[in-house]
Amino acid sequence: MRLILLVTGLAAAPVLAQSAPLRVDINAGLMQPMPIAVPSFAPGNGASTEAGTTTALGERAAQVIAGDLRSSGLFKPIDPAAYTTSVGIDDVLKPDFPAWRTIAAQALVTGTVTANPDGGITLACYAYDVFAGAEIARQGFVTTAAGWRRAAHKCADLVYSRLTGESGYFDSRIVYVSETGARTRRIKRLAIMDQDGAGHRFLTSGQNLVLTPRFAPGQQTITYMSFENNRPRVWLYTLGSGRQEAVGAFTGMTFAPRFSPDGQNLVFSMAVGGNTDIYRFNIATRATSRLTSGPGIDTSPSYSPDGAKIVFESDRGGSQQVYVMNADGTGQQRISFGEGRSASPVWSPRGDYIAFTRIGGGRFGIGVMRPDGSGERLLTNGYQDEGPSWSPNGRVILFARGDRSGQSGLWSVDISGLNERRIATPLDASDPAWSPLLP
Amino acid sequence: MTRQLPKLPLLALVLIAAACTPKKPPAMMEAPPATARPEAPAPTPTERPATVETGPSSIIPGSQDDLRAQAGSDTVLFGYDSYELDGEARATLTKHAAWLRANPAVRVTLEGHCDERGTREYNLALGDRRANSAKNFLASQGIDVSRLSTISYGKERPAVEGSDEAAHAQNRRAVTMVMSR
Numbered sequence: 189m190r191l192i193l194l195v196t197g198l199a200a201a202p203v204l205a206q207s208a209p210l211r212v213d214i215n216a217g218l219m220q221p222m223p224i225a226v227p228s229f230a231p232g233n234g235a236s237t238e239a240g241t242t243t244a245l246g247e248r249a250a251q252v253i254a255g256d257l258r259s260s261g262l263f264k265p266i267d268p269a270a271y272t273t274s275v276g277i278d279d280v281l282k283p284d285f286p287a288w289r290t291i292a293a294q295a296l297v298t299g300t301v302t303a304n305p306d307g308g309i310t311l312a313c314y315a316y317d318v319f320a321g322a323e324i325a326r327q328g329f330v331t332t333a334a335g336w337r338r339a340a341h342k343c344a345d346l347v348y349s350r351l352t353g354e355s356g357y358f359d360s361r362i363v364y365v366s367e368t369g370a371r372t373r374r375i376k377r378l379a380i381m382d383q384d385g386a387g388h389r390f391l392t393s394g395q396n397l398v399l400t401p402r403f404a405p406g407q408q409t410i411t412y413m414s415f416e417n418n419r420p421r422v423w424l425y426t427l428g429s430g431r432q433e434a435v436g437a438f439t440g441m442t443f444a445p446r447f448s449p450d451g452q453n454l455v456f457s458m459a460v461g462g463n464t465d466i467y468r469f470n471i472a473t474r475a476t477s478r479l480t481s482g483p484g485i486d487t488s489p490s491y492s493p494d495g496a497k498i499v500f501e502s503d504r505g506g507s508q509q510v511y512v513m514n515a516d517g518t519g520q521q522r523i524s525f526g527e528g529r530s531a532s533p534v535w536s537p538r539g540d541y542i543a544f545t546r547i548g549g550g551r552f553g554i555g556v557m558r559p560d561g562s563g564e565r566l567l568t569n570g571y572q573d574e575g576p577s578w579s580p581n582g583r584v585i586l587f588a589r590g591d592r593s594g595q596s597g598l599w600s601v602d603i604s605g606l607n608e609r610r611i612a613t614p615l616d617a618s619d620p621a622w623s624p625l626l627p
Numbered sequence: 628m629t630r631q632l633p634k635l636p637l638l639a640l641v642l643i644a645a646a647c648t649p650k651k652p653p654a655m656m657e658a659p660p661a662t663a664r665p666e667a668p669a670p671t672p673t674e675r676p677a678t679v680e681t682g683p684s685s686i687i688p689g690s691q692d693d694l695r696a697q698a699g700s701d702t703v704l705f706g707y708d709s710y711e712l713d714g715e716a717r718a719t720l721t722k723h724a725a726w727l728r729a730n731p732a733v734r735v736t737l738e739g740h741c742d743e744r745g746t747r748e749y750n751l752a753l754g755d756r757r758a759n760s761a762k763n764f765l766a767s768q769g770i771d772v773s774r775l776s777t778i779s780y781g782k783e784r785p786a787v788e789g790s791d792e793a794a795h796a797q798n799r800r801a802v803t804m805v806m807s808r
Binding site: 370371372373374376397399400415418420440441443444457459461462464485487488501503507508531532545547571572574575590592593594618619 | 708710736744745746747748749751752755756758759760778786787788790
């Protein structure tokens with residue numbers, strides 16, 4: 189289902205001057221999450237939609253927004269049972285600030301859900317600084333009734349971005365590999381869900397072993413690897429139609445595929461006769477160029493957000509380490525010099541960090557380094573943490589964590605190393621990839 | 628319900644058919660049921676005597692079982708992050724080569740596998756190296772490369788469960804798999 193989300197400004201409100209604007213510092217070390225109140229959104233009218241009454245949608249939208257903000261680790265939504273005031277449609281524009289101050293809410297997110305004559309809805313989102321008694325942000329989202337959840341995520345993104353100064357990431361999805369069955373005969377399926385776990389569905393049947401999905405920048409296509417017909421190679425999956433298509437006709441195994449930032453190229457590895465190199469493949473013209481050569485294993489390529497460079501791993505120096513090269517394969521240069529091995533690098537969409545998997549001392553962890561290799565920090569440590577993927581705003585990293593019993597799940601961690609948390613999936617899970625923000 | 632098939636004669640037929648089929652040794656590459664831990668892991672070179680014979684009619688010549696019986700094992704093992712063939716692996720593959728010469732119509736796929744202690748994509752490449760080590764050795768023994776193909780499963784298809792070094796050692800392997808004709 190494709191949603192069209194129209195973003196409109198609400199009636200213009202004067203921005204109130206503030207001497208000390210309410211702000212969440214996401215780079216602070218041991219910060220206290222900001223207490224925030226997110227009461228049920230008020231029904232803008234009494235009408236019903238195919239997704240439920242405006243009252244019901246208002247309750248659910250507030251829950252989605254509170255869940256998003258809580259998951260960031262930066263906000264602490266206050267238990268609605270503590271609220272001393274209810275929110276009707278008049279209170280949305282004129283909140284009872286003293287009542288919210290009594291429960292120590294620093295910020296208030298409120299709004300309305302209105303059914304439109306065309307069957308759609310308008311979700312109006314308002315954010316306030318409770319102590320200053322001032323509006324922080326407001327925006328209206330016009331969408332289909334079924335799109336109410338995305339409108340709620342957009343509202344949460346608005347609040348997050350106004351209070352942190354960073355762009356949001358809640359209106360996004362995760363594609364990953366769902367796992368079940370014995371380790372010797374694991375069944376793996378591509379699955380997709382909203383970043384908060386809603387709307388989960390399987391994309392492939394489990395008949396073929398599938399690995400390492402990644403979104404195209406436009407998000408309507410996913411590239412992944414499949415063992416269909418015992419020919420392990422790179423495939424494309426089109427989300428709208430469910431169409432699956434093998435990429436190119438290569439003699440060797442192709443794997444580790446990623447899109448270029450403009451969506452026109454894939455980079456992936458090809459193994460020929462025991463040697464693995466990185467290739468670039470133009471999806472429209474099928475033109476293929478080899479970017480690395482030599483006897484080492486060169487794999488896990490990832491473009492810089494401007495498309496000018498590619499980070500990858502190679503064991504050419506004796507063990508897996510992280511290298512950077514120009515997008516045409518020139519200027520290859522090792523950047524990781526930490527202890528142990530450094531593998532599966534992924535360039536942040538902001539360009540400021542490269543996430544990677546550290547193998548050493550019998551443990552696997554997720555780390556980050558600057559694109560020149562400096563400032564290395566390890567964020568996690570587990571039996572088998574691997575496969576990092578960035579949130580659209582480059583502040584959160586998804587990864588897979590496996591244990592000795594063979595179970596595996598999705599986790600996320602903030603680039604500060606804080607807020608390590610499990611992402612619920614119906615079955616075991618691995619190889620997560622976060623989408624860009626939805627259009 | 629309009630028609631009930633007679634059950635007894637069918638069952639009898641199945642039993643007769645079963646009685647006529649020579650009992651095959653268990654297929655070692657078949658995975659155990661989803662919930663069970665494997666009691667019979669994939670064979671290691673030392674687990675079976677090289678001259679296993681369960682009766683002249685029980686093993687189809689040129690089959691996977693025949694390869695296992697004649698060569699002692701269809702699997703060679705590797706060290707951690709290694710794709711070098713040690714003496715034991717070369718000895719086993721030498722027997723595979725002899726068996727392939729004796730069965731000239733047979734084609735095989737060399738499967739490369741890894742333990743779980745590597746990243747997924749690196750292990751796909753490492754499995755490819757292991758499969759090609761085995762393939763290149765067979766080719767050096769005079770086997771026509773047109774009879775030899777390779778596939779890497781990385782760490783996706785361990786032979787045995789478990790997360791200790793004993794299990795990992797069993798999973799770092801190349802398997803000579805007879806291709807169905």
